[in-house]
Amino acid sequence: MTTQQDTYTETLRSGQEAVVKAFESWTDSAKSAWQNVPGAAPARVEPQQVIDQVFDFAEKMLAVQREFAKSLAATAESAGESARQQSESVVAAVKKQATDATAIVKDAQPEK
Secondary structure, eight states, X not given: OOOHHHHHHHHHHHHHHHHHHHHHHHHHHHHHHHHTSTTOOOOOOOHHHHHHHHHHHHHHXXXXXXXXXXXXXXXXXXXXXXXXHHHHHHHHHHHHHHHHHHHHHHXXXXXX
């Protein structure tokens, strides 16, 4: 049985995989574009800068995921509260109908 947590985790994992694939595709495209430019020297890569960029990106993605999770939780809470209120309303209506039906049956019985 798949839980909501499993579903949410899978959704996040899929989102992360999509971002990684997009980043890899962009990187491959950029590499190939620079290789085709005559006279373009390969850029010197600063490891510290790359690390900062990767972690900044991860931080932003985590913030987006946090907001998504909060939004999802708020929506679920709201839906749960709405369902609870509707259930209470239905139960109250059924109780009233049962009480009314009981009173009608008692009134309809002949006195002894």
